[in-house]
Amino acid sequence: MDAYPATPNYSAPTQPLRMKPWNWVMLVVGVLLMLLGIGLIIAGAVLLSAGAAQRDGQFLTTDAHRYQTTGHAIASPPLTLELEETETAELPPLEDIANFQIRATPVIPDQELFVGVAEATDAAAYLDDVPHAVLEDVTWTQQEQFSDEWTWDTEVDQRLQEVAGSATPAAPAEEDIWVESTTGTGTQDLTFELQEGQWTLVVLNADGTRPVWVDLQAGARTELMDPVSPGLLIAGIVGLVLGIPLLLLGAAGLGRDIDQDHPQQHHGLSPAATTSGAAVPVYPLAFSGHLDGQLSRGLWLVKWLLAIPHYIVLALLWFALVVTTIAAGIVILFTARYPRSLFAFSVGVLRWSWRVGFYGYLALGTDRYPPFTLAHAAYPAELDVPYPAQLSRGLVLVKWWLLALPHILLLGIIAGGGGVVWLGAGNTSASWGFSLLGLLVLIAAIGLLFTGRYMAGLFALVIGLNRWTYRVSTYVLLLRDEYPPFRLDQGPTDPPPYQPAHHETPQPGL
Incomplete structure (x- = not known):
């Protein structure tokens, strides 16, 4: 290996050089x-991957979480969906933008469940004076810093606010307030297309009895990912x-x-x-x-x-x-x-x-x-x-x-x-x-x-x-090829250069 060039000598200017x-x-x-x-x-790749994951009618889903109440039902907070029209462009209907899926699985085998979505006012009237639990505000969080998997915040979504009452609800399947509903044993999948209005999700035992013990999993799908992701990729390139x-x-x-x-x-x-x-x-x-x-x-x-x-x-x-x-x-x-x-x-x-x-x-x-x-x-x-x-x-x-x-x-x-x-x-x-x-x-x-x-x-x-x-x-950073020595040269300035004997060959870095 060649000997090192001498350490550069320079005199620093009193004023820093002004760059162009x-x-x-x-x-x-x-x-x-x-x-x-x-x-x-990255955004385009994520959307492209998400679009591929929801092909053939599949939904992007969160992890399932378990909920239990001594009341007759578990209800979500009212969800308001409203689409404001603009003067320059008419936006597509909500149902063409996205739809959601709720998957409910009874914890007790062979328990028949009912899952329904109703207007918030109708759901409130149905649950009036009925002991039930309301999901507190659900927030989204990322499991790990560099993970693409998103899930509900487990410290928030498992908390239920119990609402007292003395009434017993009618069998939910006999009510005509539900916009979408499903009932049966085993896992129940409810798909709800976005619609303008204020909506409440309600989960009950099919006979309206108490308690309710269920695993819930949310999913969503949208057709906007496929047309958007190529544009993001092209713009990024x-x-x-x-x-x-x-x-x-x-x-x-x-x-x-x-x-x-x-x-x-x-x-x-x-x-x-x-x-x-x-x-x-x-x-x-x-x-x-x-x-x-x-x-x-x-x-x-x-x-x-x-x-x-x-x-x-x-x-x-x-x-x-x-x-x-x-x-x-x-x-x-x-x-x-x-x-x-x-x-x-x-x-x-x-x-x-x-x-x-x-x-x-x-x-x-x-x-x-x-x-x-x-x-x-x-x-x-x-x-x-x-x-x-x-x-x-x-x-x-x-x-x-x-x-x-x-x-x-x-x-x-x-x-x-x-x-x-x-x-x-x-x-x-x-x-x-x-x-x-x-x-x-x-x-x-x-x-x-x-x-x-x-x-x-x-x-x-x-x-x-x-x-x-x-x-x-x-x-x-590829600035030099000489391998750094495993040594600790203390002090405010570099140690003096090593002067080898005339018969020695310099060995940099040793």
């Missing part, structure tokens, strides 16, 4: 179009087709702005330019963080609030960074070179993230507010990566996930938020979870609160943990 505004506009518009496109594609080029052009433009500001930082060294006696840095990442001499005792309590504008911008930038890294990986696969402007953009995002993390809850090393820039600036935390003359084509396919996996697992424990570590230390928000870094920063914060001092040894360790994280980030 149209590059920011293209980047932001590209990100928004991509997010919109992804959202539309258009959003991606327009958004990806705008995002890449904007990121490349911002990278060129940085490159023009400090072009020397991207000069890689060819293999011929290195010698066996060249100084070899531990890793080709210039990473520093200098502790302010005077820190506020209590400012850290509100830094999460003060840094919200940065968090918003960084969320946008990290989304763009994922896209540019994928694009750069494709280019490296065919050319063995990282597009220079995208390289500068990627390093700029890491630089901005580190500044905000240093100000915030990755280090709490300064009270100086971070600048809003991707470029170098006069700030106590800095980061840079030398531009590589050449990258391995094959490593692009495996280094960001397979080869980096040992580091990712370790950093998941050390820094917390394994998914964030995977993307490269994008965790600029509070990391006070069950992690070593979060615990150390919390100890430092408590020390500041009571003593106004930040222990030097603790600060050195915190910076060392962040340095390790950002070295792995550099590798995962």
Whole structure:
């Protein structure tokens, strides 16, 4: 393996470089179009899947839930259905939009059930002075965060409000108030087409006796999914087709702005330019963080609030960074070179993230507010990566996930938020979870609160943990091929380069 190029030297400007505004506009518009496109594609795919699930007369159903009352009936709250006409378009009738299905199964075998839907006033008159139970407001909830299956909230829908009374209802099948009804033993399916009005669902034993013990399951189907889902998919694809080029052009433009500001930082060294006696840095990442001499005792309590504008911008930038890294990986696969402007953009995002993390809850090393820039600036935390003359084509396919996996697992424990570590230390928000870094920063914060001092040894360790994280980030984001060392280089600045003996061959990363 070739020796590393020397760590870049630069002098930070007193004022941050001003980026061209149209590059920011293209980047932001590209990100928004991509997010919109992804959202539309997901919505279209969900509707397409739901439409396929309800073919052949099938309904999209919830899980069944059990209800029991000592009264004579279980009734739903009145459901009002009303369709307002517009001046520009006449909407289709409700019955052409959707219909519902209620599936009732008696808990007691061979119990004959009656299920019916009536106008709310008729149902209220039928149940007047009859002891029964009313379902409280039913809400919908998602079972798991990333699950497509929706169900009734079990903490709400199993609660019944008992209504007192002394009357016994007439046999429900003999009443003529029902718009739709079904009766019999075993599971009963009641289908109700949407109609304007106010409606109540009532479940009873077929003979009107008490108690009522039943499992209920709701379902719905609509014919609107099939015509809507292709449109959403097409609109989402258009959003991606327009958004990806705008995002890449904007990121490349911002990278060129940085490159023009400090072009020397991207000069890689060819293999011929290195010698066996060249100084070899531990890793080709210039990473520093200098502790302010005077820190506020209590400012850290509100830094999460003060840094919200940065968090918003960084969320946008990290989304763009994922896209540019994928694009750069494709280019490296065919050319063995990282597009220079995208390289500068990627390093700029890491630089901005580190500044905000240093100000915030990755280090709490300064009270100086971070600048809003991707470029170098006069700030106590800095980061840079030398531009590589050449990258391995094959490593692009495996280094960001397979080869980096040992580091990712370790950093998941050390820094917390394994998914964030995977993307490269994008965790600029509070990391006070069950992690070593979060615990150390919390100890430092408590020390500041009571003593106004930040222990030097603790600060050195915190910076060392962040340095390790950002070295792995550099590798995962395809910026360098050199494997990150399994070592903790503490202190505000990188360790001095290793000077091998003349007979030694430099072994980077070991």
